[in-house]
Amino acid sequence: MPLSVVYAGTPEFAVPALEALVAAGHRVAAVYTQPDRPAGRGRALAASPVKRRALELGLEVRQPATLKDPEVVAALAALAPEAIAVAAYGLLLPPAVLAIPRLGCLNIHASLLPRWRGAAPVQRALLAGDAETGVAIMRMEEGLDTGAVYATERTAIEAADTTASLTARLATLGAAALVATLARLEAGPLVPAPQPADGVRYAPKLEKREARLDWDAPATALARAVRAFVPWPVAETSFRGAQLRIHEAQAIEAPAGAPAGTIVAAGAAGIEVATGAGRLRLLAVQAPGRGVVAAAAFAAAEARRGPLVGERLGLAP
Numbered sequence: 362m363p364l365s366v367v368y369a370g371t372p373e374f375a376v377p378a379l380e381a382l383v384a385a386g387h388r389v390a391a392v393y394t395q396p397d398r399p400a401g402r403g404r405a406l407a408a409s410p411v412k413r414r415a416l417e418l419g420l421e422v423r424q425p426a427t428l429k430d431p432e433v434v435a436a437l438a439a440l441a442p443e444a445i446a447v448a449a450y451g452l453l454l455p456p457a458v459l460a461i462p463r464l465g466c467l468n469i470h471a472s473l474l475p476r477w478r479g480a481a482p483v484q485r486a487l488l489a490g491d492a493e494t495g496v497a498i499m500r501m502e503e504g505l506d507t508g509a510v511y512a513t514e515r516t517a518i519e520a521a522d523t524t525a526s527l528t529a530r531l532a533t534l535g536a537a538a539l540v541a542t543l544a545r546l547e548a549g550p551l552v553p554a555p556q557p558a559d560g561v562r563y564a565p566k567l568e569k570r571e572a573r574l575d576w577d578a579p580a581t582a583l584a585r586a587v588r589a590f591v592p593w594p595v596a597e598t599s600f601r602g603a604q605l606r607i608h609e610a611q612a613i614e615a616p617a618g619a620p621a622g623t624i625v626a627a628g629a630a631g632i633e634v635a636t637g638a639g640r641l642r643l644l645a646v647q648a649p650g651r652g653v654v655a656a657a658a659f660a661a662a663e664a665r666r667g668p669l670v671g672e673r674l675g676l677a678p
Contacts, residue, residue, distance in 0.1 A: 362547055364464070367442040369393040373410040374532045375448035378469055381536035382446065383418055387543070390440040391421045393428075395451050428458050437461060444546070446539055447501065448532075459501055464546050466501040469535035471528065472564070473497060473513055475556040478506035479564035483528050486518065486564075487589035490581070493517050494527070496535040498542045500553045509553035511542045523591035569594045576622035576675050580612035580639035595647075598622075598674045601666070605674070608653050609645035616640075620673070627660040627669040634674055 363386045368379050371394050382389055392415040400407035408416075415422050425433045434457045444464040447454065449471075459466050472482035474497040479485075486494045495515040499508040514534040518527065545551045572594040574583055587596040587610045596607040617635035619625050625640065626633040632643040643656040660669055 363387050364443045364543060364547060365390050365441065366543070367391050367393065367437065367440055367445045367462075368411075368415075368447075369445065369450040369452075369454075370411045370448040371395045371409045371451050372449050374471070374528050374535075375411050375450070375469075376414050377532045377536035378446065378448045378539050379411060379414060379418070381540045382543075383420075385540045385543075389415075389418075389420050390442055391423050391437075393423050393425070393437075393450065393452075396424045396426055425452075428452055429455050431457075434458055434461075444543060446543075448535065448539075454501060456503060459503070464543075467511070467539065467542060468499045468501045468506075468508070469539055470497045470499050470506055471531045471535065473515065474499060474506060474510055475558075475561040477562055477564040480566040482564040483524050483531065484564070484567055484589045485562070487522065487524060487527065487585055488582075489562075490585055491518055494531070496531050496538055498535075498538050507556065509555045511545075511551060511553045512538050514538050521588075523588045525592045567594065572597050574598050574607070574675065576634065577637040580636040580641045583636055583641045584610055584612040599676055600674050601663070601672065604649050606647040607643055607645075608647060610641050610643050613640050613642050619671075622673045622675040624669050624672045624674065627657075627664070629657050631656040632660050632669065 365388045366382055367390050368382060370379060379392065392411065394409045394411045397406040397408050399405065412422050428434065437458060438461050442462045444462045445466040447466060448469040454466055472486065473495045477485050493515055495513055497510045498512045499510050502508040516530055516534060572590050574586060574596055587607050590596045591608060598605050598607065617640060619635040621635055621637050623635045624632060625635050630642065633640045634643065645653050646656050646659050647653045663669055
């Protein structure tokens with residue numbers, strides 16, 4: 362039976378769930394999303410991906426700066442939603458909002474709770490080298506991702522997964538899980554399972570400074586970092602006095618053969634760099650003001666300025 366639902370989300374991750382709610386026949390009373398933000402070189406105001414899709418679907422969009430304003434809460438309550446569904450909204454839901462819908466507020470969280478509570482669960486799972494992750498449909502409460510869980514869906518983390526690819530897969534899983542959970546809630550009593558006390562890990566928001574690679578780390582950890590920082594902030598180092606961003610790389614089993622950060626080989630296979638344990642092969646890189654290119658092409662161009670083997674990455678300009 363269709364439900365009256367208020368949906369709250371902001372980034373691309375939250376779009377599939379909105380589409381799934383509409384496709385399932387639920388009445389989306391309104392869509393809440395973050396206010397438009399400056400974006401691009403011109404810093405013009407840009408709508409969120411959720412806002413753009415909601416308008417395409419003919420849905421009402423609301424963009425309050427906070428949900429703590431009593432007038433904002435009253436306007437939401439006037440919609441009389443039976444459920445509020447949330448996915449990466451970016452604003453906390455205060456107790457007054459959590460209490461509005463009879464079926465509660467459900468959140469799509471991109472991890473297998475209680476592991477990776479917080480803002481960057483996908484990136485932290487990749488950085489940690491987790492073998493799998495997934496989504497959890499959680500009944501929201503005041504704590505940070507501490508609510509009881511209605512459902513989980515798992516997926517293996519593949520060797521080539523980046524934050525971009527893994528987030529897209531989790532968004533699809535989360536959309537299906539949300540619709541299935543709403544159906545079960547409407548069909549009858551459904552009691553969510555409290556999160557276990559063991560296994561709690563937190564996933565703090567990424568900071569740009571984390572993208573600078575530490576060549577003393579093992580190659581396997583550096584390769585995970587490169588994947589975790591796609592599409593933002595993108596792993597970086599310095600080369601010949603300028604920034605070099607690394608979009609794709611792989612750890613290879615070979616002795617470092619030189620101090621960490623030293624280029625030990627450069628050719629058609631890419632650029633191999635000594636690390637604290639093993640080597641990291643750079644496959645796609647980007648110099649300032651230029652596009653992303655294959656590391657082999659970058660190496661060939663830079664070789665005109667002098668041999669690359671023996672050069673050190675990561676040195677202060």
